[in-house]
Amino acid sequence: MAKKFKTAPAVETDAPGGLRLTLQDYIAGYAPEVLLPLPFMQGCPALRFWQQTFEPQRPGEAKQLGKDNIRWPYAERLVYLAREFIRLDDRCRRYVLKAAESKIWWRGDDIQRFRVIVAAQLSYRRLSEAEQAEYRRRLMLAARGFGR
Numbered sequence: 001m002a003k004k005f006k007t008a009p010a011v012e013t014d015a016p017g018g019l020r021l022t023l024q025d026y027i028a029g030y031a032p033e034v035l036l037p038l039p040f041m042q043g044c045p046a047l048r049f050w051q052q053t054f055e056p057q058r059p060g061e062a063k064q065l066g067k068d069n070i071r072w073p074y075a076e077r078l079v080y081l082a083r084e085f086i087r088l089d090d091r092c093r094r095y096v097l098k099a100a101e102s103k104i105w106w107r108g109d110d111i112q113r114f115r116v117i118v119a120a121q122l123s124y125r126r127l128s129e130a131e132q133a134e135y136r137r138r139l140m141l142a143a144r145g146f147g148r
Contacts, residue, residue, distance in 0.1 A: 021063070023047065026072050031079040038086070040093055053097060054081045055105035084108045 024047055028035055034046065041049045054077070061074035085093060088111070096106045096114070104121050106114055127135060 021070060021072075023072075023075055023078075026063075026070070026075045027079060031083075034079050034082040040090070050078050050082050053085065053100050053106075054078060055107070081106070081108055 024035070027047065034050070037043075037046055044052075057074040061077065062072075064071045064073075085096065085106075088096070092111045095111065099106060099114070099118050102122075104118050109117065124132065124135065
């Protein structure tokens with residue numbers, strides 16, 4: 001991805017009828033099925049459930065006013081992940097929810113791959129600060145080797 005797209009801030013103004021749209025309204029406008037209460041939510045409102053289960057909004061995922069519409073990458077990510085989560089079986093859902101409690105975020109990965117990610121993250125967290133720094137240094141050296 002071009003560098004200009006990584007650092008460009010989202011346009012965040014309250015244009016009339018534009019960016020005052022709430023997350024609930026935005027999602028209800030094009031994916032109302034995601035906001036329906038489901039048994040695994042255990043009475044938690046759907047939007048709050050999804051926000052607790054998936055990674056919080058990241059920089060660059062704010063509402064953006066386009067020519068004819070509003071784009072909200074965070075809301076779009078929530079909808080995508082919610083739809084994928086609903087397709088999972090109960091055992092996989094429980095695993096994703098348990099990982100979210102530890103702030104290890106599922107991003108729609110295949111569950112086998114996600115299990116590897118969780119294991120790696122938990123082992124990394126058990127390292128001392130010095131060991132984490134060394135791990136990151138080795139990782140950066142290996143990543144430089146891929147660019148050749």
